[in-house]
Amino acid sequence: MAAAAAPPSPASPPARGIADVLARMRALDAALPAGDGVAVFNSVYLTVTEEVARRVERGAFEDARAAGELDVRFGRRYFDAVDAATAGRRPPACWRPLFQLRRHPGVRPLQFALAGINAHIGHDLALAVLDTCRALECEPDALETDFDRVGGVLTGLEERIREQLMPGPDVLEVADPLTHLIGSWSLDKARDGAWVAARALWCVRGLPKVTEEFTERLDAGVGLVGRMLLTPLPG
Template structure:
């Protein structure tokens, strides 16, 4: 789709073991992508969010910093994996396909692409990342746990970043001004980072409780992708 996609695919081969590794890869993608690529604006917003998590972890802002760092890396891997699958022509979750297929649609606003990516990543991926991280650390994703407290404590910071992005990215992909108040503002106004993250934790608790039931787990996962795909399509309705 873009002549630098092979370079992105090559960059995605680098192994990740820390938040610093995640940030480095996101910065590489940011450098490679052009303004007319919707991927740039999701990746850029996600980079800002990851920087905030890394800063808090380094500053002793978490009771279980190890868990939050591990979750951050596991979470990012799901985005990078979906992007690699798309670039390879492999199967990937529908919610990610919705965004990546619209990367070059210049009728879209930057904020639409950014939030469609956040939707796919949080409403679909985050629950799986929480479960995988908990399994690796032999703990359960209990509401009210130390880990849940750390997870929730980020909400105010992340909501602030999203609100800033809603203003700063409210232009078309190439930077042209949008029409007066209309479909974009109405669509993005109700998107809440904290609500999506809390819902993801609840979904992780459900996935944890049914992890020994493969058929039910698959159906639940399919449902998460279906809901996130519908939301993604709504967020990516082209601007008139």
């Protein structure tokens, strides 16, 4: 199915702090039409980022500066994908299924949410860890504790997200294809994979060709999973 024209994306300078990330997400939330698959993911991501911001303010992270930097670098990768799609350029392969199928009537809201989370966690998170390490001149191990704490936020919100977007009990039966589709993907495994990928990329950072090939294959693999998550289902 050909990609539908993307709605205008609110222009803004690169995010420099969590407040900037939240402001951009809220602008997208206001601009994107209801039912748009990107809007569904954006709403979920906004909820997660608001919770991370609250925890940063409460001092729940070991290194608030590092946690904030990771959050910003992470957000920028999503915004870059949005901006690419809006400008008619090709976003990373991991994001293409969501942008191409964002208005497909056979794709349910929970599928849009999981496809966006898959792209952002499976691909963007690993690269955001590297971006943060370069910015702060530190090793990935220095971020591990706060990486895990952010993961705890995601895990804690995952069940709530599924409940909000899941069809009611009269619709969702054990034989419903959606039941099997969403059961095939795990946030915890995606997050663990992102951490392994980040460490591997850090270890080969002095080998540009290896880094490029690894990154491309990571992007393509996550994109394939996203395509499967967005399989249109009968109404």
